Amino acid sequence: MRVIKIGWLIYAVTYLGFALAKSPWHIWLLYGIYGVYYATTEGVAKSLVAHLVEERYRGSAFGLYNASLGLLALPASTIGGFLWDKVNPSATFYFGSACALLAVVLITVFKIEE
Numbered sequence: 001m002r003v004i005k006i007g008w009l010i011y012a013v014t015y016l017g018f019a020l021a022k023s024p025w026h027i028w029l030l031y032g033i034y035g036v037y038y039a040t041t042e043g044v045a046k047s048l049v050a051h052l053v054e055e056r057y058r059g060s061a062f063g064l065y066n067a068s069l070g071l072l073a074l075p076a077s078t079i080g081g082f083l084w085d086k087v088n089p090s091a092t093f094y095f096g097s098a099c100a101l102l103a104v105v106l107i108t109v110f111k112i113e114e
Contacts (some may be wrong), residue, residue: 001107004048007103008103011098012098012101015096020090080092
């Protein structure tokens with residue numbers, strides 16, 4: 001779980017950087033760091049699903065996990081687009097950063113462990 005927390009903290013800092021970026025080279029650097037976040041968390045999140053669920057339910061758990069990601073992409077994109085359009089582009093990244101920090105807090109408070 002520590003790896004997921006570190007990854008989500010990298011995500012939060014990267015999105016904060018996107019919100020504050022003033023130059024194109026900032027964006028390029030942040031995309032590289034975003035890649036580190038993605039590489040850090042993608043496999044570990046799937047491993048967490050495998051460890052939290054009994055073997056006989058793993059297929060259903062992975063289906064539910066992936067369906068959840070897909071279904072939540074629509075409201076996330078809608079919120080992001082609304083913030084970008086109605087507030088300002090930086091607000092989208094501040095919101096993403098805050099959500100990542102909230103996720104770290106929640107998995108810590110609820111003591112979700114592998």
